Amino acid sequence: DAMVIQNPRYQVTQFGKPVTLSCSQTLNHNVMYWYQQKSSQAPKLLFHYYDKDFNNEADTPDNFQSRRPNTSFCFLDIRSPGLGDAAMYLCATSRDKGTAYEQYFGPGTRLTVT
Amino acid sequence: AQSVAQPEDQVNVAEGNPLTVKCTYSVSGNPYLFWYVQYPNRGLQFLLKYITGDNLVKGSYGFEAEFNKSQTSFHLKKPSALVSDSALYFCAVRDERTSGSARQLTFGSGTQLTVLP
Numbered sequence: 001d002a003m004v005i006q007n008p009r010y011q012v013t014q015f016g017k018p019v020t021l022s023c024s025q026t027l028n029h030n031v032m033y034w035y036q037q038k039s040s041q042a043p044k045l046l047f048h049y050y051d052k053d054f055n056n057e058a059d060t061p062d063n064f065q066s067r068r069p070n071t072s073f074c075f076l077d078i079r080s081p082g083l084g085d086a087a088m089y090l091c092a093t094s095r096d097k098g099t100a101y102e103q104y105f106g107p108g109t110r111l112t113v114t
Numbered sequence: 115a116q117s118v119a120q121p122e123d124q125v126n127v128a129e130g131n132p133l134t135v136k137c138t139y140s141v142s143g144n145p146y147l148f149w150y151v152q153y154p155n156r157g158l159q160f161l162l163k164y165i166t167g168d169n170l171v172k173g174s175y176g177f178e179a180e181f182n183k184s185q186t187s188f189h190l191k192k193p194s195a196l197v198s199d200s201a202l203y204f205c206a207v208r209d210e211r212t213s214g215s216a217r218q219l220t221f222g223s224g225t226q227l228t229v230l231p
Contacts, residue, residue: 004157006157040152040202040224040226041223041224042204042221042222042223042224043158043204043221045218045219048218057218088155090157090158091157092157092158099146099208099209099210100146100163100165100208102148102160102163103158103160103219104160105150105157105158105159105160106157107155107156107157108155108156108157110155
């Protein structure tokens with residue numbers, strides 16, 4: 001089945017120790033998104049890629065970076081995690097950037113910062 | 115600016131009874147409306163969307179939603195609730211006419227649905 005895969009599902013890192021979360025998709029979608037979700041709140045968009053075109057949300061901290069080496073993979077890098085960065089991180093894709101397209105989400109990576 | 119409101123943090127319903135999860139929106143142009151469901155420790159799953167056409171939209175797992183332009187609402191409904199429907203439900207909106215970052219989805223705060231056996 002075509003899907004969005006996130007690894008690992010659970011990640012524990014130490015305060016200030018860089019961490020990378022990964023996302024892959026078999027849907028061949030052009031757009032990939034990274035969201036942060038805390039405590040069953042609404043997901044907060046961090047950034048998205050339309051193909052190789054990177055789009056950062058204005059309020060996304062510089063501590064968060066992303067890479068998309070090819071259509072299938074996208075990475076979220078947190079350079080110096082703080083306690084406030086503990087959250088569920090959701091990767092999503094959509095076929096294209098038109099506003100009518102729904103998004104398909106991965107299962108998420110729950111990040112714990114100790 | 116676009117926004118969406120889910121006025122109820124929690125909805126409880128007995129199994130077999132009809133359920134409604136409420137959503138209202140605000141956009142400048144025409145709305146594109148979506149419902150997603152999230153089970154514990156999982157990502158969001160797409161349920162249904164309204165883009166244009168028939169105001170009653172049918173989606174996955176027996177859910178449907180009715181678009182009401184005059185009331186700016188897009189309530190999620192199901193005729194007979196199941197215990198397995200218990201989850202967190204998010205309504206989301208996009209304005210058809212926006213561009214740039216504003217083209218992104220705006221999510222509501224979520225409604226926790228609990229179906230009691």
